[in-house]
Amino acid sequence: MDHLFLGSVAHCESRDYLETFENGFVAIEKGKIIGIGDRSALPPDYLNSLPVTTLSPSQFLLPGFVDCHIHAPQYPNIGLGLDLPLLKWLDTYTFPLESAYSNTDFAKQVYEAVVRRTINCGTTMASYFATNHKDSSLILAYEATKQGQRAFVGKVCSNNASPDYYIEKTADSLRDTETFINDVLNLNNPLVRPIITPRFALSCTSELLNGLSDLAAKYGLNIQSHISENCGEIEAVKDIFKKETYTEVYEDTKLMTSKCIMAHGVHLEDEELQLFKKYGTSVAHCPTSNIKLRSGLCDVRRLWNAGIKVGLGTDVSGGHNASMLVAIQDALNVSHCLNIFKKQHIFGSGRIQNPNDNSNKNYEPLEYKHALYLATLGGAHALSLDSVCGNFAVGKDFDALLVDISKAPLDLFDIPASVNEKSIASHGRVDKMVQKFLYAGDDRNIVKVFIAGKQVKNDHSI
Numbered sequence: 298m299d300h301l302f303l304g305s306v307a308h309c310e311s312r313d314y315l316e317t318f319e320n321g322f323v324a325i326e327k328g329k330i331i332g333i334g335d336r337s338a339l340p341p342d343y344l345n346s347l348p349v350t351t352l353s354p355s356q357f358l359l360p361g362f363v364d365c366h367i368h369a370p371q372y373p374n375i376g377l378g379l380d381l382p383l384l385k386w387l388d389t390y391t392f393p394l395e396s397a398y399s400n401t402d403f404a405k406q407v408y409e410a411v412v413r414r415t416i417n418c419g420t421t422m423a424s425y426f427a428t429n430h431k432d433s434s435l436i437l438a439y440e441a442t443k444q445g446q447r448a449f450v451g452k453v454c455s456n457n458a459s460p461d462y463y464i465e466k467t468a469d470s471l472r473d474t475e476t477f478i479n480d481v482l483n484l485n486n487p488l489v490r491p492i493i494t495p496r497f498a499l500s501c502t503s504e505l506l507n508g509l510s511d512l513a514a515k516y517g518l519n520i521q522s523h524i525s526e527n528c529g530e531i532e533a534v535k536d537i538f539k540k541e542t543y544t545e546v547y548e549d550t551k552l553m554t555s556k557c558i559m560a561h562g563v564h565l566e567d568e569e570l571q572l573f574k575k576y577g578t579s580v581a582h583c584p585t586s587n588i589k590l591r592s593g594l595c596d597v598r599r600l601w602n603a604g605i606k607v608g609l610g611t612d613v614s615g616g617h618n619a620s621m622l623v624a625i626q627d628a629l630n631v632s633h634c635l636n637i638f639k640k641q642h643i644f645g646s647g648r649i650q651n652p653n654d655n656s657n658k659n660y661e662p663l664e665y666k667h668a669l670y671l672a673t674l675g676g677a678h679a680l681s682l683d684s685v686c687g688n689f690a691v692g693k694d695f696d697a698l699l700v701d702i703s704k705a706p707l708d709l710f711d712i713p714a715s716v717n718e719k720s721i722a723s724h725g726r727v728d729k730m731v732q733k734f735l736y737a738g739d740d741r742n743i744v745k746v747f748i749a750g751k752q753v754k755n756d757h758s759i
């Protein structure tokens with residue numbers, strides 16, 4: 298696609314800097330960004346050579362969302378079983394459903410809907426867990442290809458401590474994974490890649506984990522798994538593998554690489570943070586499921602301070618919503634709760650406990666621009682895709698959302714000029730539109746979605 302957008306633009310240039318242009322432009326050639334800036338800097342020949350769209354005053358462009366952790370097969374379970382803790386939830390709801398994907402017709406029905414739903418919610422890149430079944434996992438890669446979504450797709454591997462109706466033999470798991478890798482690579486789709494996906498340490502033997510890291514090295518692939526989500530899980534891992542820390546299990550099996558992303562990391566110990574930093578391994582923060590399954594409050598500031606890359610995930614269906622907007626809102630909620638606990642020492646008794654403890658007095662909760670960073674550039678960085686997507690830097694693919702804050706569930710009013718003059722002094726007009734969308738918008742405000750310059754969602758009501 299060649300195109301020129303004129304109007305408001307916002308994107309994270311870095312973790313702490315949200316760059317906005319009220320009267321800006323983004324120029325695209327062959328699906329890649331060739332220019333961005335203020336309208337005053339627009340090269341005149343772009344106006345003559347590119348088809349032009351002028352955004353309305355209630356619209357702006359935002360980079361597409363990067364969902365670093367989503368279980369596509371669990372989508373039919375959204376909203377179910379969230380009164381249970383992790384390990385019970387897996388046995389009662391998750392494993393029975395995932396085992397049903399031996400049926401490829403069922404897989405097609407669900408995966409078509411998951412890709413459609415996530416695109417409609419603004420997810421331009423998703424790192425998907427599928428199931429143990431290679432054939433239905435390939436259907437997910439087909440659906441992402443068909444609908445134009447950027448994706449990592451992982452055939453899940455588990456050969457241990459799993460229900461007898463949903464478990465693999467080691468040799469079968471490795472053979473099927475290699476077949477799956479080649480099948481996805483043979484799609485010849487630069488947007489869709491296979492990803493090595495051991496479910497988590499508890500459901501894999503060291504032999505399987507070692508075999509999977511060999512495959513990751515052989516094919517140069519990214520890796521995804523889970524770590525330190527829940528205290529019971531951590532104790533079980535240490536006990537079974539006879540290790541001091543959870544991370545050592547993945548370190549010993551060569552899975553801790555700079556192209557590896559581990560979901561959760563809620564309870565990582567200080568020594569483990571050093572290992573993540575040493576290997577360049579990332580964390581997928583999943584605030585929605587961490588709250589819903591009562592796993593804990595992951596402190597993103599602590600991970601950042603240790604030099605660890607962090608992205609954001611919906612973690613469907615431990616997370617109850619496929620929309621990254623909900624993950625953004627929950628990332629802010631978790632950070633605000635941490636701030637309350639750390640600074641105010643209030644735990645529901647109405648009394649301030651430890652009033653003389655000032656150890657966290659400088660703690661800063663995340664702001665909306667940080668949550669947007671996690672959902673865009675931070676996620677792309679965590680998945681080693683930041684040279685391709687995540688913001689509107691020149692040379693990257695145009696993965697973008699056209700957002701309209703005049704659509705439901707938001708309402709626009711003719712605010713008296715005196716109000717705007719006072720409040721815009723602290724926040725510009727585009728910043729305010731971004732805030733409204735992130736805190737109070739939903740998929741109805743995302744009227745168009747573009748991936749690598751191709752339009753994949755169009756709300757014809759605009």
Ligand SMILES: [Zn+2]
Pocket residue numbers: 366368523560612
């Ligand atoms: Zn997960």
